[in-house]
Amino acid sequence: MNILENLNWRYATKKMNGTAVPQEKVDIILEAARLAPSSSGLQPFEIIVISNKELLEKIKPVANNQTQITDCSHLLVFAAWDTYTEERINEVFKRHSNERNMPESASDAYRMMLIGAYPNRPAEGNYQHAAKQAYISLGIAMAAAAELKVDATPMEGFNYPALDELLGLKEKGLRTAVILPLGYRDESDWLLNLKKVRTPKEKFITEIK
């Protein structure tokens, strides 16, 4: 199957059937998410993978009681950095230098440029920028899930501060960006047989040749 067939197969599953996604498929989806590119390679987010049923039951009311929260087998929480700090930027650059066997000085100018620019900006804007990087990863994770015929439902319809609180994210300097339940569609899902509708090509795309 190619990516267009996979993307046409997928849809935002509202009713999942409770079947568990095998761990090896979850691992592939997470690895795809990890390999996603990000601005300056900073990867300013983490993923919390929740399969604990009690915790999912607690999250459900925070997410407007949407049933895919408890009928999925794994809930991916994309948690973005609450801001950029010098320490966080330094850690990434140190890792790059180490793994590439290059002197840290080789990337000093770029590192110092980021440190001069990012940590001094308001935290809210930095979080928004970090969240966008998480959305790239979200897109790639959904492409991976579709390739594996795993259903995945991107969700913003939840109480962000309440979920952050439930997961203790503030203490980790993180804020939820978006969540993605993984599972399998229930055949009775009302959305399943609805036509996929998108902006028509002629409106979505403008070519300047």
Next chain:
Amino acid sequence: MNILENLNWRYATKKMNGTAVPQEKVDIILEAARLAPSSSGLQPFEIIVISNKELLEKIKPVANNQTQITDCSHLLVFAAWDTYTEERINEVFKRHSNERNMPESASDAYRMMLIGAYPNRPAEGNYQHAAKQAYISLGIAMAAAAELKVDATPMEGFNYPALDELLGLKEKGLRTAVILPLGYRDESDWLLNLKKVRTPKEKFITEIK
């Protein structure tokens, strides 16, 4: 090739060799971008595809003279809605109702909820939300490009207002969210043989079982 092999193959190509990406591959990448899911299905962005050499030459200085702007064959500009309006929301819902042969009244409650919430928020926050949806599409477009062995370099390093001005986006109620040159890597690209570095799994992923 599966998605992990494709993602490991890709990298943020800095030096492209000028070879043109065949139109049928560009079309697949654009179709993948169009099929990307978005919040409430609103798809609050468009894509401008620039292959005009003169225009690319004008964009290059606006993008810190990065050479992939002129050595790519197609530059994808993801342009997000500058805000959500009642008209824009109504147009999407009307399209959905028409294409699904459902009465418009069936989705009225949801439509009215969005109209009550979105257009009244500050435009900047709405643009940021729209831009995030464009980033999902960006991620999926990059997965499609990698499947086709087309190089794609996500870029934020440019003067946003200047690019908006060059493309006349303001008049269309759009603002650039991110850009993506498509082309082919030059074998002399200094980044080509550098190890891909990502946050280690144990730091990137937290499992709550």
